[in-house]
Amino acid sequence: MAADNIRTENERYRFCRLCDIIDSIPEDIGEYAEKLYGLLDENERAGEELIRSRMDICEECDRNMHGTCLACGCYCLIRCFAVAQRCPKKKW
Ligand code: SF4
Numbered sequence: 001m002a003a004d005n006i007r008t009e010n011e012r013y014r015f016c017r018l019c020d021i022i023d024s025i026p027e028d029i030g031e032y033a034e035k036l037y038g039l040l041d042e043n044e045r046a047g048e049e050l051i052r053s054r055m056d057i058c059e060e061c062d063r064n065m066h067g068t069c070l071a072c073g074c075y076c077l078i079r080c081f082a083v084a085q086r087c088p089k090k091k092w
Contacts, residue, residue, distance in 0.1 A: 029067070029075065037081050046083045054080035054092045061091060 037045060046054070058064050058076040069076050071088040079085055086092070 029077075033075070033077055033081070036078055040082055044082050044084065046081055046085075050083065051077075051080045054087070057087070057092045061089075063089060 055077060058069070058080065061069075061076075063070045064076055067076055068074070069079060069088070072079065079087075
């Protein structure tokens with residue numbers, strides 16, 4: 001059995017489906033995040049408080065590599081945006 005801090009084969013090939021619909025990732029991640037957030041329907045968007053509480057957990061997580069979640073391949077911030085999203089490691 002693999003240790004918890006070692007990625008599985010499945011994790012290695014996961015990607016963010018939201019990223020797939022954006023032509024290119026701008027250098028300004030804030031601008032990119034804002035664009036993705038804007039693509040969500042209003043009722044799908046997590047509120048500021050929920051995003052903050054999720055990000056607080058991500059910031060302490062051993063799967064967070066410079067803002068990218070190694071468990072799912074998404075930017076942590078972007079994963080936190082959609083209210084229906086879940087942490088792949090069930091931390092939030
Ligand atoms: S989404 Fe979950 S597994 Fe990924 S960095 Fe955040 S807390 Fe960790």
